[in-house]
Amino acid sequence: MELPYAESYKIKMIEPVYRSTRKDREAWIREAGYNLFALKSDHVYIDLLTDSGTGAMSQEQWSAMMRADESYAGARSFHRLKHAVEDITGFPYLLPTHQGRAAENVLFSVLVKPGDIIPGNSHFDTTKGHIESRKAVALDCTIDDAKDTQKEVPFKGNVSIEKLEKALNQHNDKIPFILITVTNNTAGGQPVSMENIRDVHRLAQKFGKPVVMDSARFAENAYFIKTREAGYKDKSMKSIVREMFSYADAMTMSSKKDAIVNMGGFIATRRKDWFDQASVYTIVFEGYLTYGGMSGRDMEALAVGLHEGVEFDYLETRIRQVQYLGDKLDEYGVCYQRPAGGHAIFVDALKLLPNVPREEFPAQTACVELYLEGGVRGVEIGAVLADRDPVSRENRYPELELLRLAIPRRVYTNNHMDVVAAALKNVKDRSEQIVHGYKIVHEAPIMRHFTCVFDPVK
Ligand code: F0G
Numbered sequence: 001m002e003l004p005y006a007e008s009y010k011i012k013m014i015e016p017v018y019r020s021t022r023k024d025r026e027a028w029i030r031e032a033g034y035n036l037f038a039l040k041s042d043h044v045y046i047d048l049l050t051d052s053g054t055g056a057m058s059q060e061q062w063s064a065m066m067r068a069d070e071s072y073a074g075a076r077s078f079h080r081l082k083h084a085v086e087d088i089t090g091f092p093y094l095l096p097t098h099q100g101r102a103a104e105n106v107l108f109s110v111l112v113k114p115g116d117i118i119p120g121n122s123h124f125d126t127t128k129g130h131i132e133s134r135k136a137v138a139l140d141c142t143i144d145d146a147k148d149t150q151k152e153v154p155f156k157g158n159v160s161i162e163k164l165e166k167a168l169n170q171h172n173d174k175i176p177f178i179l180i181t182v183t184n185n186t187a188g189g190q191p192v193s194m195e196n197i198r199d200v201h202r203l204a205q206k207f208g209k210p211v212v213m214d215s216a217r218f219a220e221n222a223y224f225i226k227t228r229e230a231g232y233k234d235k236s237m238k239s240i241v242r243e244m245f246s247y248a249d250a251m252t253m254s255s256k257k258d259a260i261v262n263m264g265g266f267i268a269t270r271r272k273d274w275f276d277q278a279s280v281y282t283i284v285f286e287g288y289l290t291y292g293g294m295s296g297r298d299m300e301a302l303a304v305g306l307h308e309g310v311e312f313d314y315l316e317t318r319i320r321q322v323q324y325l326g327d328k329l330d331e332y333g334v335c336y337q338r339p340a341g342g343h344a345i346f347v348d349a350l351k352l353l354p355n356v357p358r359e360e361f362p363a364q365t366a367c368v369e370l371y372l373e374g375g376v377r378g379v380e381i382g383a384v385l386a387d388r389d390p391v392s393r394e395n396r397y398p399e400l401e402l403l404r405l406a407i408p409r410r411v412y413t414n415n416h417m418d419v420v421a422a423a424l425k426n427v428k429d430r431s432e433q434i435v436h437g438y439k440i441v442h443e444a445p446i447m448r449h450f451t452c453v454f455d456p457v458k
Contacts, residue, residue, distance in 0.1 A: 005320065008313040009410065012059065019045050025372050033453035034368050034438055036377050045375030046416050048405040051343045052216075053099075053256035053263055055409035058308055061260070061301040068296035073288055077296035077303075081266075084303040088238070088310060089215075089245045091268035093275035095282045098293030099265040100216055100254025101126035102286055107212070107252055107267050109281040110274060111176045112136050119167045120179030120214075121159045122146070122186035125385060127179070127214055129447055132390055139167055146187040147399045149337045149348045154228040155193035156337075157184025157221075159200050168207045178204050181214040182221035182244065186381065188402070189217070189322075189341025191224035194232065194243060201247035210249040210271070218244060218251075219258040220342030223315040237310045250274060257343065259305040260409050264298050314410075322407055324414050328421035334428055337402065344406040347424065349382060352403070353434050358383065360437030360457050363401040366427065369434060370403065374423025378405045384440075385449045 020028075020043065032038035041047060047054070069076040082094045097103040104127055112118065114135035123131065123138040131138040141163035145153050159180060168175060180200055184190045204211045222240040226232045232240055245251060250269035255261050269275055279289055286293040294302070308314060319342060326340030329347070337346040349363035356362040363382030370376050382401035389396055405420060427434075438454035 008317045009058075013056075017045055018042065020375050022372060025375060029368060029371055033442075034364075034456070035449075035452050035454060036367055036371060036379065037450050039371075039377065043375075044371075044377045046412065046420055047377050048344075048407060048420065049377045049379050051257060051406040051408050052254065053261070054411065055256075055260040055262075056411050057260060057262070057301060057305070058410075060308070061304045064300040064304045065297040068300045070296040073290055075290055075296050075299070077299040078290040081299040081303045084306045085266065085268050088241060088306050089251060089268055090242050091245065091251065091270055093269045093272065095267040095275065095278055095286075095289065096292035096294045096299065097265040097267065097282070097286050099256060099263060100214075100252060101130065101265075102293060103252035103254070103265045103267045104130040104214075106278050106281040106285055107250065107274070108134060109285075110277040111212075113176075115174060116176050117167065117171045117174045118177065118179055119159075119164055119175065121157055121181055121184050121192065123179060124181060124185050124214060124216075125447065125449075127181070133446070141167060142184065142187055146184070146190060149188075149335060149346075149351070149400065152338050154224070154339070155191050155196060156339075157182070157187050157190035157192045158196040159192065161196075161199050161203065164200065165203060168203065168209070172207060175207075175209055177210045177212050177249070179212050179214060180248070181216075183217040183224070183342045185217065185343075188337030188346040189220070189343045190337070191221045191228070191342065193229050194225050194240070195229070197244055197247050211247060213245065213248040213251040215245075215251040216254040216257040217342055218253075219309045219315060220319065222310065223312070223319055224342065226312070237312050237315070241310055255302050255305065258309045259302050260309050261298065261301045261305045264294050264302045266292070318407075318409055321412075321414060321417065325405065325407070325417040325421060328417060329424065332421060332425035332428065334421070334424050337400075344404050346381065346400075347378075347403040347405065349401040349403050352424075352428055353431050353437075355431070355435040356437040358397055358401070359395075360439065361401075361454075362437060363403050364454065365434065365437035366403040368438070369427045369430075370423055373426050374419055376405075376420050376423050378403045380404075380449065384452060387446070387448055 116136035119139040121142040128138040255264035335348040335351040349366040386396040436457040442453035
């Protein structure tokens with residue numbers, strides 16, 4: 001008989017997790033103001049809040065940390081990292097930062113000014129925050145297919161070339177660069193095809209615009225190119241990654257995702273002028289140029305993680321696990337953004353809880369229900385996250401209300417995925433009775449989702 005597929009690694013170190021009762025969870029979520037960010041992690045059984053900084057490091061990463069050079073300037077660890085970044089991405093200039101949003105802060109301090117327009121495919125919320133806080137506009141040019149959760153297209157994260165071309169024609173002098181996010185987190189961890197990246201690059205060249213890549217999940221994107229796009233099946237992961245970055249002038253990186261470290265980020269570029277200008281902001285915001293907010297230990301782990309993160313066998317295990325959860329949800333009739341994404345399953349909350357009004361935050365309600373049901377923590381990607389319009393201060397209601405289940409790298413087994421799927425099935429089975437959601441009773445002026453306090457509507 002054909003042998004089944006199994007993980008490309010085994011477990012050397014474990015961390016206990018605790019189940020709890022529904023009664024416990026009812027008290028804990030009430031104390032947390034029905035915001036899952038405010039829960040203690042000990043009160044969570046399976047934590048799918050994020051795949052960011054939550055991965056399990058390898059024996060190679062832990063051992064590399066032991067040889068770290070903690071010199072303030074010119075550390076060996078920095079040079080090892082610089083070598084790894086250049087080897088993987090092809091970019092010769094590197095500025096380390098403490099995480100991805102810090103890379104955005106430093107680079108956008110150089111590139112974004114008030115009144116600018118930055119077109120891209122569904123800017124991540126911190127990216128949008130760094131654009132909007134500079135009184136500029138993040139213009140979403142994602143393909144329309146991404147809005148239909150049930151439509152199966154292989155590269156649902158793509159940039160719409162028509163929308164981008166229109167923006168470039170209409171606002172040419174206001175556009176400092178084009179931003180491509182790989183994979184497209186907000187649209188469901190959906191990949192961007194090489195063809196699309198190439199087309200964006202071609203258009204950018206035509207209009208004389210640089211391209212920046214938000215690369216948090218570049219390796220998962222490359223895996224999808226290898227497995228789904230014609231002409232890439234026999235190419236190595238490394239050569240695919242190199243080709244992706246060959247179409248960009250610079251990248252911002254949250255290393256907490258595809259480089260499988262708990263903390264870290266960087267900017268890498270081929271533009272010496274950007275590097276020189278951004279260096280000033282690195283020193284002001286992050287630290288000296290050869291550490292920029294990272295310890296030598298962090299940089300060592302990252303240098304190894306970058307290589308491990310692009311290994312095909314590891315990526316296959318990872319993406320298969322996300323797919324496994326998707327397949328279980330198919331079995332139970334729970335709708336999610338199709339096909340399964342790279343780092344997460346995005347459950348369609350409007351389909352899961354059709355009776356909860358939009359003003360009562362169906363995706364937030366789904367998050368709370370799933371936690372109550374199984375101690376599983378997901379995150380809302382809906383109207384709470386979309387926040388208020390910066391000018392009118394009205395709530396923004398995005399087309400999709402999603403409950404994201406982000407799977408940490410190398411952490412949970414498929415048995416955990418079975419629990420998550422069963423808990424969601426139970427929520428679905430009770431959905432007739434779930435007719436009310438939550439109202440916000442406290443919110444911050446920007447990025448409210450982290451600290452919002454809710455009350456049940458009934
Ligand atoms: N870009 C993308 C596409 C992201 O998903 C994130 C973070 C960032 C930039 C910012 O990086 O957290 O290191 O400052 N996403 C996390 C998430 C938080 O849960 O999706 P950071």
